[in-house]
Amino acid sequence: MTGLISAACATGFTFFMTALGAAMVLFMYSDDFSDKVRRAFLGFAAGVMIAASVWSLLIPAIEESEKLGNRGWIPAAGGFTCGVAFLMLLDKVLPCFMKNSDPTHEHRKGRTAMMVFAITLHNIPEGMAVGLAFAVAARSADPALFGAAVALAVGMGIQNFPEGAAISIPLRQHGMGRLKAFICGAASGVVEPIFGVLTVLVAGAAQTVLPWFLSFAAGAMLYVVADELIPEAHLEGSRAGTICVMIGFILMMTLDVAL
Incomplete structure (x- = not known):
């Protein structure tokens, strides 16, 4: 029971940080976005997602698999491939449910849905990782393991802040209302x-599949980045999108490694 309560509190904190980041859209001073600003924010979101895919998902997937005595590259490559294939399928299916007389509007809705889905999917194994850390700490009754679990939750919470913003701000730029963009950004963290x-309730089984979930989410995120965000950020040959990809990547990498 202690592990369950601790995991609920810790993942509640990570969800709160996602919502806090998403709330940035409520305080943006202007709704009139130039193309350059829009590309900059899309580039930032792409950089955040690339770094999160590597340091929050693929590297932990390899490490978790090796802890279980397996080859780390198998779930990393296999899960990644499945994630890419799933998003490619979703890319084909979504337009069928979004009929609109304006093809540009339809494409924008599909792109928005895929980005929200990818980051939400990425939050599932993060929540599993925090829950697993507290389950192990509760079973061992080791204060050091509990401290490590708390540190993991704090680190993930802090890195969730830019992820929440990376959803809500581009959604606002795509024409969604401020409140709705905030709700979508915050909702992406509910799964944690x-x-x-x-x-915590099924700790043994969860530890076995966690590497596959992590790498699956990484493949989904990188597909969205490569197929949608970076091409959109580089329209008309602007360097603003490129620079913001680098800024987003450096910020997220620093948070992941330092925390």
Whole structure:
């Protein structure tokens, strides 16, 4: 029970940080975005997602698999491939449910849905990782392991802040209302407490599949980055999108490694 309560509190904190980042859209001073500003924000979101895919997902997937005595590259490559294939399928299916007389509007809605889905998917194994850390700490009754679990939750919470903003701000730029963009950004983090608590309840089975979930989410995120965000950020040959990709990448990499 202690592990369950601790995991619920910890993943509740990570969800709160996602919502806090998404709330940035409520305080933006202007709704009139130039193309240069829009490309800059899309580039920033792309940089955040690239770094999160590597340091929050693929590297932990390899490490978790090796801890279980397996070859780290198998779930990393296999899960990644499945994530890419799933998003490619989703890319084909979504337009069928978004009929609109304006093809540009339809494409924009599909791109928005894919980005929200990818980051939400990425939050599932993060919630599982936090829940698993607290489940192990509760079973061992080792204060050091509990401290490590708390540190993991704090680190993930801090890195979730730019992820929340990376959803809500581009959504606003695509024409969504401020409140709705905030809700979508915050909702992407709801899966963390849900899957964190579920992982404590089924800790043994969750540890086995966690590497596959992590790498699956990485493949989904990088597909969205490569197929949608970076091409859109580089329209008309502007360097603003390129620079903001680098800024987003450096910020997220620093948070992941330092925390």
